[in-house]
Amino acid sequence: MTDVVELDIAHLRIAYGRVPAVWDVSLRVRSGEVVALLGSNGAGKSTTAKTVAGILPASGGEIRLAGQSILNRPSHEIVERGISLVPEGRLVFPEMTVLENLQLGASARRVASRIQQNLDYVFELFPRLGERSKQNAGSLSGGEQQMLAIGRGLMSSPRIIILDEPSLGLMPKLVLSLFDLIGKIRDAGVGVLLVEQNVFQSLNIADRAYVIQKGTLWREGAGDELLRDPEIRQAFLGM
Amino acid sequence: MSIRMNRRTLLASAAGGVLALPFTSRGRAVAQAAKTVVLGGSIPLTGAAAETGMNVFAGYKTLVKFINEELKGFDVGGERVTFELNMIDDASEAQRATTLIQRQIDEGIEFFLGSFSSQIVLPTAAITERAGKVMVQTGGGSDQIFSQGFQSVFGMYPRASRSVYPAVDAFLSMDPKPQSAVVIYTNDPFSRLQADGVTAYIKEQGMNLLETYSLPAEVTDVSGVLASIRELKPDVALCVTHDQNSQLITAQMAATNTNVKGLFQVLGPATENYRKSLGNKADDIFAVTSWSEDMKYGDDIVGTAKDFANYYRKVETRPLVFHVVNGAQCIMIYMRAMQAAGSLEPMAVRDAIKGLDIMTFGGPIQFMPEGDGHPVKMGLKIAQVQKGELKVVFPKEVAAASAIWPMTPWDAR
Amino acid sequence: MHVFLQTLLDGLMLGGLYALAASGFSLIFGVMGILNLAHGAFLVLGAYVGLQISQSLSIEPILTLPAVVVVLFAAGALFQRYLVQLTVDRGGLVASLLVTFGVSLIIHDLLAHFYGPGSRTIVSSYAYSRIEFGGLVIGLSRLVPLVVSIVLILALHFMLARSRLGREMRAASQQIVAARLCGINVRRVFALTFGIASAYAGVAGVLVGTVLPFSPNSETYWTISAFVVVVLGGAKSPAGTLLGGLLLGILNTMTAQFISPLFTSTVMFLVLVLMLLVRPQGILGHAAGATR
C-alpha cells in the first residue's frame, strides 16, 4: 500500500429522527496513522463511526474517501471502497464457524482473489483464531470474539479501519496486547480510526486525536500534545 | 389545546361530509320503477362459494336479457314491464350481505333473488320477509330456512334433508339391485343436512349402510377412507361433498383402484373442470342435476330446454350447468307470477308464486307451503357422466339415456 | 400392521408435499423474520402458471417447472425489492404482515378473475399409475412430489450450508448490521432469498396441482399448513422443514385412519398449539427463535 489515502469528514451532522446526535464533527484519517476519536459516553463517537460506515444516515456535512464522496452511500459500497468498521459489541455471527465469519469479512468483490492471503495474515496476527477456526463463534470467549471481529474487519483489506470501543469489556492484559496489535495494523499501512473511552492508552498510541463533546468537536491535536493538555487531563484522566 | 381540539372537530366534520356523500347519491331505483322492475339481491362472486355464485348470476342475467331484448318485456295489468338486475357481491359474508340487502330495501326494491349458501340466505331472507318483500332463491336449501315461518321466501330445491333421496331411488332401480352403501360427506351445514337425510333414507329403504365418513372442508388425502372402502366392499358410495373434494375422491379412487358398482357425487361431475381434468375417469359417475338440455321440458315463452341452451350460449360464456338454469328459472317465476297476479304489488306477486303450478324450459315449478320446492316436481334428477357428457338417467320419465351399471372398473378404462 | 404401513407410506407421500410447500415460507421466516402471508398465494400462482403452460403447450406438467421457477423467482424478488423491503424500512416486521396479506388478496382476486374461482387440476400422464408391492400401494402422482421435494430440499440445504449466497443469507439472519459491515449487499441477499423462496413455492404449487384440486381459495390452506410445518420443524434449517412436513403428513393420514378424517385439521392445529407451548423453536430449531 504505497499510495496514501485520506478519509475526510467535514461538518458532519446526524440526527435520530428529529433529535440531533452529532452537530458538527470534522476529522481526517490517513493510511498509516492511528487517529483516536475520544469523548465521554453519549458524545456521538459511535454515531459518527456508524455513519461513516453507512449504517446510519447523515443529515448534513460531507464524508470523502480519497477525494470521492461516500456520504450516505450503501454500506456494502463503502466496504468496497476500502472502509471497514469493527462495531461496538463485536457482533460476530454466533452460529457460524470462525472460518465462516472470516470468509464473510471478505465479501467485497475487490478482495475476491485475496481471501486465502488475507486469511493467512489474520491467522498470523491471531494464532488463537486459527486453532479454533472450526468452532462456532458464539462459543468463543469475549476476548476471542473481539479478535475475530477485528480479524473479520481486516479480511476486506481496508485502507481505513474503524475500531469502535475495541477495549470495552477486555481484561487489562488483553487491552495491552490490543493496543500492541493496533500498532501492527498501522505499520501494515492501514489508517486506523480508534473510537475509544480509554483516553490514556489511546492518546499514548495515537498519532493524532480528536475529542468530541455533546456532538461537537472540542479539541484536536497530536496524541502526546493532548495528553499534556490540562483540561483533557482533568476531564478524562481525573488529574 | 383549544386550537387543537377545534382542528380535530373540523377534521371530524369534514370526514363526516365525505362519508355522507355515498349515502346521498343513492335512491335512483325508486324514481324509475314505473315500468322497470328492479330485482335486487346479493350473490357471492368472491369467497368460498364464488364458482356457483357466478353460475347462478349468469342464469339471472340470461333470462333478464331474454325478457328485455327478445320479448321486449311483458304485460302486467296493461303495463309493459321489463326487469333490471341490481345484484351485489356479498363475498359469502353475512354481515356484508345483510347491510347491502338493507340498502336495496331502503332504495325501494321489492323483489329479491337469492344468494348462495344458507348462512347468507337465512339472515337476508329474514330481512326481506320482515320488510314485506319477496325472495326467490336457488342457493339455500337448509331445512332451517323453511322452518322459520317465512311467508315470502321461496327456494328452488326441496329442503336439504330430502334432496338426495332421488340418488337412493335411482340406485334401487338398478339391476342387479345394490345391497350395501357408504356415505361420505363434508361437515358443513348444507352437506351435513343432506347426508343426515340420506343416511336415514338409505336405512328406511332397507339397504345396508356400512359406514359414514365425515370430511373437513379442506381435504388433502382420502387414502384412509378408500382403504376402508376397499375393505368393506360396498355396492355403492354416495359422496355429499363439494366440487374440490369430489374431484380428489374420484382421482384417488382411480389411482388406488378402489371399485364400487355405483359412485354418486352431489357436486363435482356437473362442472366442466371436473370432467375435463378427470377425463375418462369421470365416466359412469352419478351426479345430480335438475336439468339437462335434452330433457323434454318447455314452455311457450323461452321454448324448449334446447332453445334455452342455444340462447344461453349466444349471450354468456360460462359453461351451462344446472345452477344457471335454476337461476334463470327464478326470473321466470317472477314474470309468470306477476302476470298471474296482474299486479306489481309484492304481496300479490307473493300469493301468485304460492299458487304457481307451471312447466318451464327448466322443468315444472310448484312450491310447498313452507316455500321449499316440491320434492317430486322440483326434485333433483340423477344424471350420469357418459363419454364426458352429463346424461339424465333417472327418473325414467325424463331420462335421456339408460344408466351404465355397474360402472366400469378403473383399471379397465 | 399392513394398514399401519400403508398409512405411514401415504403420510410420507403427503408429507413431501407439505415440506416442499413450506420450504419457501420457512426460508423467508428464517432469514428475514418475515411471516409471508402471501406464500400460499405464490404457491397457487405457481400452480396456475404450470397449468397454463402445460395446457397451452400440451406438455408434461413436470416439464413446466423451469419456466415456473423463472416466473415465480422474478415475482418474488420484485415483490421483496419494491414492496416488502420498503414496508419493513418504514413500518417494521409487523407492517410486512399487512402488506403480504394485502398482496395475497390481490393475487387471489386476479387469479379468480382470470381463471375463475372454480377448482382446477393439472393432469399428468402418470396421474393414475401406481406401484404395488407386498400389498402396499403407492400412487405415482404422490411419489413424484415426494422425490422432487427431497431433492429440492437437499439442494436448499447445500446451498445454505456451502454456497457463498447461503453463507450471506445465514449471516444476514444472525446479525444484520454485521452483515452490512462485511460488505454484504443485504438488500440483494433478501431479494434473492424471496425469489428463491417464491420459486420453491411455485414448484410446490405445480406438484400440488398434479395431486390435489386447487382454486384461488386454496392459498389460505397452504399458508397455514406452512405455519404448522415451520412450527413442527423449526424455521432455521431445510432439514427441519423436511422433518416438519413429513411429520405433518404422517399425522394427517394417521388421524384420518385411526381417529376420523374429520379430525385431521383439528389434530393438525392442536399439535401446532401444543408444539408452540412446549417447544416453540420446533423439533430441530434453535432456542433463539423463541423471541423472534
Add this chain to the structure above:
Amino acid sequence: MTGLDRLDLRSKITGNIGAWIAVGVIALVVMAAAPAILTPFQMRVGMSIFFSAGLAVAWGLLGGYAGYYSFGHTAFLGIGAFTGALLSNYLHAVSPLVVFGLSILAAVAVCGVLAALIAYPVLRLRHSYFAIVMLGIAYVAAEVINNFDWFQGSIGIVVPQVVPRGMRPEMFFYYALLAAAAICVVVTALLVSGRVGYALMTIREDEDTAKMLGIATERYKILAFVVSAMLTSLVGVVYAFSIGFITTGAVFRTDFSLNMIVCSLIGGIGTIVGPVFGAIILTVLTQVVLADALSFRLATTGALIVIIVLLAPSGVLGLVRGAAARIRQ
C-alpha cells in the same frame, strides 16, 4: 412511530383527559340520537362500524398496548357467539330481553374463564410465535365446535329473535352494538389511562427491561388478555343475535381476526381512537364505496391496505398528527 413517540402520545391523551371524555360523551350522544335521521341501511352500516370498532379496540388492548398481536381473536368472537346462541335456545320461556342479557353474560363469562385458563402458557410466547399460537387456538376452537355435534356448529344454530315488539331489528342492534363498542372503548380507556396502561406500554417497548424494573409483567399481560377476550366475546355474542343464524364458518372467520389488526393499523395502533377510525374507514370503504364493485373488490381492498401501510405506517391518526405538527411549526 418510535416507542418514545408513543409514550409521548400517552401523556397527551391523559393530559387532555377531560377533553377526551367530553369528545367521547358528545360522540356517544350524537350516535345515540342518529337513528332518528338514519335510514335502515345507514343504521346497518353503523352496526358494521360498531362491530369492527368494538373488535378492533378490544384487540388493541392486547395488540396495540401490550404489543401482543393475536391472529386468532376470532376464537373469542366465535366462542362468545356460540355460547350465546346455544344458551338462548334453552331459555325459551323467559322474556326476550332477559334471554339476550343472560346470553351475553354467559358468553363473556365463558370467554373470560377460557382466556384465563390459556393465558399463562400462551403469553409466555412472544411476537410471531404468540401470533401463530393464537391463530392455532382459533382453528382448534372452530374445529371443535364444528366437529362435535353437541355444538351444532356444522349444521348451524338459529338464534332466537330478542328484538322487543314494535322495534325495528336494525335499530335495536344498532344500539346493542353501539353499547358493546362503547363498553369496549370505555373499559380499554379506563385500563390504559392508569398504571395498567403504563405497564402494558413498558412491556411493549421492552418486556425484559419492564421485568427488571419490577413490573409484574405476567399479571398485566394476563389481565389485558382476559379483558380483551371478554370484550371480543361481548361483540361476538351481540353479532350472533343480530345475524340470527350462525354456523362455524360464519363466526370463526380468519378475516375477522385480520380485520381487527387492519383496522388498528389503518387508524393508528396503540391508541383508542385509531382503531375506531380504522373501523370507520374500512367499513365505509368495503360496504359503501365498494358496495357495487362486482369484481376486484378483494384486490382493491388489498391494494389499499398496501398503500396505507406504505404511505401512513403509523396509521391515519399518525398522518393527522404529523400534519397538525407541521401546521404548528
